Amino acid sequence: AQTVTQSQPEMSVQEAETVTLSCTYDTSESDYYLFWYKQPPSRQMILVIRQEAYKQQNATENRFSVNFQKAAKSFSLKISDSQLGDAAMYFCAYRSAKLRGGADGLTFGKGTHLIIQP
Amino acid sequence: DSGVTQTPKHLITATGQRVTLRCSPRSGDLSVYWYQQSLDQGLQFLIQYYNGEERAKGNILERFSAQQFPDLHSELNLSSLELGDSALYFCASSFGQGVSEAFFGQGTRLTVV
Numbered sequence: 001a002q003t004v005t006q007s008q009p010e011m012s013v014q015e016a017e018t019v020t021l022s023c024t025y026d027t028s029e030s031d032y033y034l035f036w037y038k039q040p041p042s043r044q045m046i047l048v049i050r051q052e053a054y055k056q057q058n059a060t061e062n063r064f065s066v067n068f069q070k071a072a073k074s075f076s077l078k079i080s081d082s083q084l085g086d087a088a089m090y091f092c093a094y095r096s097a098k099l100r101g102g103a104d105g106l107t108f109g110k111g112t113h114l115i116i117q118p
Numbered sequence: 119d120s121g122v123t124q125t126p127k128h129l130i131t132a133t134g135q136r137v138t139l140r141c142s143p144r145s146g147d148l149s150v151y152w153y154q155q156s157l158d159q160g161l162q163f164l165i166q167y168y169n170g171e172e173r174a175k176g177n178i179l180e181r182f183s184a185q186q187f188p189d190l191h192s193e194l195n196l197s198s199l200e201l202g203d204s205a206l207y208f209c210a211s212s213f214g215q216g217v218s219e220a221f222f223g224q225g226t227r228l229t230v231v
Contacts, residue, residue, distance in 0.1 A: 043227075044222065044225075045210075045222035046120075046222075047219060105151050105153065105163025105164075105174065105176055106163060106220070108162075111160070
């Protein structure tokens with residue numbers, strides 16, 4: 001079974017600074033997807049960024065970028081120019097790309113609580 | 119707004135009771151996924167339906183069941199409720215069964231007293 005580990009329960013960053021959230025995963029598969037989801041106090045799960053394992057290029061979405069190291073099974077999220085609205089729980093998630101009689105759901109890490117200091 | 123609608127938003131019930139949570143997927147999405155978020159277990163995948171058929175099971179208890187109807191909405195039924203079932207239950211939807219991206223509803227907060 002796949003596992004996702006987020007080793008930082010909480011991170012704090014000054015507004016406008018850059019912060020990196022860590023995520024490692026364990027899998028025996030070669031084809032999969034990785035995601036970062038944001039959960040603000042409203043509880044809504046919002047997709048921040050995704051990465052296909054077969055792509056060597058790191059995904060980028062505006063101020064959000066990832067550092068995907070497949071061999072190391074590492075998938076960190078970098079948030080540049082942090083804004084107050086970035087304050088939330090951030091979850092790293094894994095999903096197999098295989099269809100084993102149907103697709104499995106996401107496997108989530110425990111989350112990192114990101115605090116933005118004004 | 120993700121386009122996924124969950125009702126009710128909040129639910130308070132007593133131990134031993136049965137409840138039904140409802141999910142309407144985004145227009146055109148055929149897959150529905152149910153997740154449970156609790157303080158103890160974190161976010162866990164429960165079950166997936168695709169076009170009316172069960173496709174994958176995660177850590178779903180035998181007391182829980184789900185179904186997807188011809189109009190593609192889904193219901194998650196929780197019975198013989200225990201205090202430990204108190205959690206946030208999310209529904210997510212995607213177009214296909216193997217696509218990478220799923221969109222989440224706002225969740226139903228279940229409190230068992």
